[in-house]
Amino acid sequence: MTPESGGASWEKIQQSREDALEKSWTACQNGDILQVRELFGQLGGSEVEILLRRAVTRNFLEATRVLLEQGADLTTTPLISIIEQCPIDMLQLLSKFGMDFMSKQENLLL
Numbered sequence: 001m002t003p004e005s006g007g008a009s010w011e012k013i014q015q016s017r018e019d020a021l022e023k024s025w026t027a028c029q030n031g032d033i034l035q036v037r038e039l040f041g042q043l044g045g046s047e048v049e050i051l052l053r054r055a056v057t058r059n060f061l062e063a064t065r066v067l068l069e070q071g072a073d074l075t076t077t078p079l080i081s082i083i084e085q086c087p088i089d090m091l092q093l094l095s096k097f098g099m100d101f102m103s104k105q106e107n108l109l110l
Contacts, residue, residue, distance in 0.1 A: 021047040028055050028063040036063050040070040049077045057082050059090055068097040 020042035027035035028051070043051065052072045055063040056079055068074070074097055083091065083101070095101070 016042065017044045017047050021051060024051050025054060028058075028060050031060075031062070033062050033066050036066050037070060040067070045073075045076070048072050052077045053079065053082070056086065056090060056094070059087060061089055061093060064090065065093055068093070074099050 020039050024036055024039045024043065024047075027033075027039065040048070048067065049072075052064065052067050052074075054060075055067060074094065079094070079099070083094070083099075086094070091099075091101075
């Protein structure tokens with residue numbers, strides 16, 4: 001469904017996704033991994049990207065792991081600008097799930 005095809009129903013879906021994002025973020029902050037897992041299916045692609053970026057930025061390792069296990073896509077989430085600040089355990093987790101730390105010109109970790 002797109003904004004053009006649904007009007008009010010699209011707004012309702014967007015609001016539901018935004019609510020799920022805020023609940024998911026609160027769950028991340030509280031370390032409630034079960035709730036993060038349960039809410040994942042209510043998020044749209046852009047909300048998943050936002051949540052993953054927040055979790056990585058705050059070094060919420062277990063929340064990041066759950067998001068990646070549930071299908072968050074590292075290739076669509078812009079993380080390159082924050083990896084310099086990530087501790088090694090977060091970098092290892094991102095690598096395990098396919099994060100490529102090599103750009104075409106350089107190693108991003110150097």
